[in-house]
Amino acid sequence: MNGSRAWRVYLLGGVAALVVFALLPYGMPRDVMCVLSGLVTVAVMWRSAARRRGDAALPWTLLMLAQVTMAAGDALWVYYEYIAGTDPFPSAADGLYLAQYPIVAAALFMLVRRRRSPGDRDAWLDGAIVVVGLALPYWVLISPGLGGYGSVLAEAIALSYPVGDVLLLAGLAGVLTMTRARTPALRMIVVAVVCLLAGDVIFVLADDPAALALPIDVMPYLLSYLFWGAAALHPSAADLLRTGPEPITPVTTRRLLGLTAVVLLAPGTSVVCFALGLHPRTLAVATASAVLFVLVVTRMAGMLRRLGEQARLLDEIARTDVLTGLPNRRTLDAQLTREYERAAREAAPLALALIDLDRFKRFNDTRGHQAGDALLAGAATAWSLALGGGGMLARYGGEEFVLLIPGRDLDEAEHLLAALRAVTPEQQTFSAGLALWDHRETPLELLRRADTALYAAKEAGRARTVRAEPSHRASPVSG
CATH class of the missing domain: 3.30.70.270 (Reverse transcriptase/Diguanylate cyclase domain)
Structure with missing residues (x-):
């Protein structure tokens, strides 16, 4: 089966499996299906990584290892929950789950480094603005669900998940702000990361997953499995590292509007908290606002410096003969x-x-x-x-x-x-x-x-x- 057909068959089969999963009652059969979905994704990504050569194999190998840890964590979770009869949290399953965050982040940063010139300081600043801007509402949203555990280990593990999500946010921001080569495989990787982040948020906020009519607490993770595998099978997967560094980041209207929206998340979070009668998380909002202010001012200073350099260059071009380099x-x-x-x-x-x-x-x-x-x-x-x-x-x-x-x-x-x-x-x-x-x-x-x-x-x-x-x-x- 050729690559252009294989990823479509995999995607359609995955959608059908999700429908079956949604119809299953809450319990062991549903959780076992999660494990099987992860194993299928690992097999698909292993096949993709094995077909790559040289540097192109490394990011896919890392992404495959991340899915191995995720699937292994699911398997341990099923063992603790249904066979050993013990509470899966905290346990070795959490260690496996947490291992995927730095591995996925490393793969994402590898893509950014290969596609973006290291000297493009403005692109890195844009990425930092996006990370800080998105991390604030994320933290305000999930922080009420953290804490109250009976041991220091449980508290540390619970806090490690948002830290891992920030790592993923940083990698995702790098891909979105520092690369313009939007291949289908790269788009599906972005969707997979977003599903993983959404799953973590829903998992923290869902008080009683068993009472839910639909498995919305687990569905985002299954969707991430689906998109990881589809990205690995897509023909454009081979182009993930093929292109060289991209030109310096331009300040387009779309990018400017996006950064503006991200910066406004800080005051917007305070307004929403006030409107809903929630604790405003003053320290977090103040810290994020101060960091965003410094980043935006630094970005503006870079823009002004570049405008000055361009003005000097244009002035030199206007005063110089192009062929001889003499004054005109x-x-x-x-x-x-x-x-x-x-x-x-x-x-x-x-x-x-x-x-x-x-x-x-x-x-x-x-x-x-x-x-x-x-x-x-x-x-x-x-x-x-x-x-x-x-x-x-x-x-x-x-x-x-x-x-x-x-x-x-x-x-x-x-x-x-x-x-x-x-x-x-x-x-x-x-x-x-x-x-x-x-x-x-x-x-x-x-x-x-x-x-x-x-x-x-x-x-x-x-x-x-x-x-x-x-x-x-x-x-x-x-x-």
């Missing part, structure tokens, strides 16, 4: 304005060169556009290294670059251009138009004079620098 024209305009102000304030020279790679179109057509891009990027890198701190190089557009040279006259600027020409990659040459600001003209007029000089260099045979004609306005700084 927008950054050049801003820098040119600043250099104008400084040169005017200090009465210092300011030179500007417009550089154009010679015969770049022919290079592109002959060698290909990827080679052309590599030439542009390589030239930008080589020129930047040669410049050091001697000027600002920016990409102007296409194969044109602008070199802004503050504090140097035309002779010094021309020597700097000669140094750039010597390191141009691929034995390529460039033409340059060089202009000196007259302390009166606008940046656009300065660029226009440099562009006219560049055109003259092209006309004169390329691979040279031509100085721009002096501005018609009088200049206070001599070039």
Whole structure:
């Protein structure tokens, strides 16, 4: 029988068994059926674990071991109740029941660790918020049913069950908040854990299970058996650990609403207790509220930090040419304005060169556009290294670059251009138009004079620098 059919047959058979179980009278036959259900689940999960290889086998093996302890606990419970005639609580059966909690939690955390980047701090915070938020109403709900036992051992065992449930809540919160790969097998694992938690709550709250018309105290545990086995048989069980770490957790509207609802559980629990006339459990509510407050503030701080990093990144992208990594024209305009102000304030020279790679179109057509891009990027890198701190190089557009040279006259600027020409990659040459600001003209007029000089260099045979004609306005700084 193939996997896609086997899990459906198992699921239908399990539903039929649940109907039969519900019709049985309270007593040994019903409890024996619980044991048999657990053994069937163990056999199914053993088959699934045996078919896995490597890391994929480990979580299924752990989940199978958890069901072994559960089924063994059921068997011991039947023995104490009907054969030995003793009270099953507290007993070795409780030890077996309690053993399943850390085993299931370990398997769940293994899934989270494999599917989530360890550096995704926000996802871990979301998981912690969910655990604390859900643990509070759970504790308020079951705590009245705890205590009043005749021995310290019984008290300790009774308290161990909610501790185990918190472990399961932590694993469940991790799966729900830190993984987005919702395979059918993973969904059924989540349902199985929820059934197990629901069973613990109902078991504590049900005063007299024998008086119930339906076995609602045991039915959630049988449902968990059913979904454990169905998850193990489903074809997607093999994909449980196949994918790598997921990207950083996004703050979606759905996630934000979910976290808001969880945080509101703390004050909501107090309101419900007050409305029903119950003891408000002030200490538990206050502690949970304080922890939630710290977690939410930490989460918000992380969001603000990430927004700041994204804003800086966007600003850098907006100011930088993607191909060459040089400042783009927008950054050049801003820098040119600043250099104008400084040169005017200090009465210092300011030179500007417009550089154009010679015969770049022919290079592109002959060698290909990827080679052309590599030439542009390589030239930008080589020129930047040669410049050091001697000027600002920016990409102007296409194969044109602008070199802004503050504090140097035309002779010094021309020597700097000669140094750039010597390191141009691929034995390529460039033409340059060089202009000196007259302390009166606008940046656009300065660029226009440099562009006219560049055109003259092209006309004169390329691979040279031509100085721009002096501005018609009088200049206070001599070039």
